Amino acid sequence: MGERDTQKEKFQKKVRLFTVLMDDISKEIEVICEENKEDEYKDSLIEMIQALDRSQQTVRRAYNLFFSKAFAKN
Secondary structure, X not given: OHHHHXXXXXXXXXXXXXXXXXXXXXXXHHHHHHOOOOOOOXXXXXXXXXXXXXXXXXXXXXXXXXXXHHHHHO
């Protein structure tokens, strides 16, 4: 059980880190756009958008799996 708690704690820390990073990145993107520097950051922005797309697809699959299991239990 201790190993599972460790896995859960690691996951929770990663989620918190992800949330903080997304908040920070969002603020930086606002500044980049306000300063009209999108071209300067184009490669990084594209890389981030692609990573977000992959993450969103993974989260969507996990979400659907979770609800299909929850629905099957009821």
